Amino acid sequence: MPKPCLIVSTCGTSLLTNNVGSDLRTLLTDFANQPKAEDVPLEQRQRIQQHLDARRGEFARETDLKRLMDLSAELNGVIRFYGGNPGVARDQHVLLATDTWLGEATARIVADVLDRHGHLVEVRRVRDLRTDDPASFRWAMSDLVAWCAETLKGYRDAGHRVVFNLTGGFKSVQGFMQALGMIYADESVYVFERTEQLLRLPRLPVQLDSEAILRRHLAVFRRIAAGLLVREAEVVDVPESLVNALDGQAVFSPWGELIWQEAYRAIYGVGLLEPITPKLILGSKFRQTLDELASDRFRHVNERLDQLARRLEEGESYNPRSLDFKLLKGGDYKGSTHECDAWADQDAKRLFGHYDEDGRYVIDRLDKGLH
Secondary structure, three states, rough: OOHHHHHHHEEEOHHHHHOHHHHHHHHHHHHOOOOHHHHHHHHHHHHHHHHHHHHHHHHHHOOOOOHHHHOOHHHHHHHOOOOOOOOOOOEEEEEOOOOOHHHHHHHHHHHHHHHHHEEEEEEEEOOOOOOOOHHHHHHHHHOOOHHHHHHHHHHHHHHOOOEEEOOOOOOOHHHHHHHHHHHHOEEEEEEEOOOOEEEEEEEEOOOOOOOHHHHOOOOHHHHHHHOOOOOOOOOOOOHHHHHHEOOOOOEOHHHHHHHHHHHHHOOOOOOOOOOOOOOOEEEOHHHHHOOOOOHHHHHHHHHHHHHHHHHHOOOOOOOOOOOOOOEOOOOOEEOOEEEEEOOOOOOEEEEEEEEEEOOOEEEEEEEEEEO
């Protein structure tokens, strides 16, 4: 029995501009990057909405698969993937849309067709994904990397075959997703230009040594991931492909985000890591309270210490629920004055600590909560 598929399709807006007059095509192009319909002047918005409604109705009524393939590059790739019969399987689909009114509207038209043929479809509007702003585009690509790392591995572990359909969408997005496909997809598919053939590119039998790269730059990467300030001068030894500079501050590039997402869990699960701020100190007996911790518990502790580092550098404005840093009720306890979560599942342990005479926060121990 073949594996169920998760098909991730890049989506553009060509199904709106195919077979329309030059005036309407120009209008659609002029407002292609507007985030909301309300951002478009009323007269132009009404004309575009009329076209959207008409095109949506056309796709809803159309039963000729060849016609649907001619109208939509996205459907052209999907239907050819199924050998011309999209009803032959009941798969899951994610449609990646730009962060725009027209991008999402276009993806939803495609989604309606796939839903009609029995597939489960999610339209994912990728935050900041626009084609007119390079800075926003870079942020969007980083978000896509994080989504791939967090989501697609789970599908593959559950027995799905992950397929990237890159027939539709904008060329800049297609190129980036093709590179990601070599890591996160089992294969990537395209409709070869000027032919009716589906080009299938299997995943390369190579593995990116993300863990080794991350270990070489671990302290810097941990601070960036934690949202802490990292000056541009502090990353001069980090490959330029892994970091970008934004107002003098270092941030992950999309490839840096990929390295981080691929490797940090393994590194965080090996053992206790040193603090990423001088404001945080590991107490003399703290390590003893971590004896026989499982790998996933070490990961929780290290993640919480990174959050605590940010709390100490930024102050009270940062205190997410997963950290829950607070003063102990009823006074100190075994020399500790404060506590925060280590993890909230299973036996729900806490990290206890106190401030020393120099204002640094000292982690005393991992222990059960007091309530």
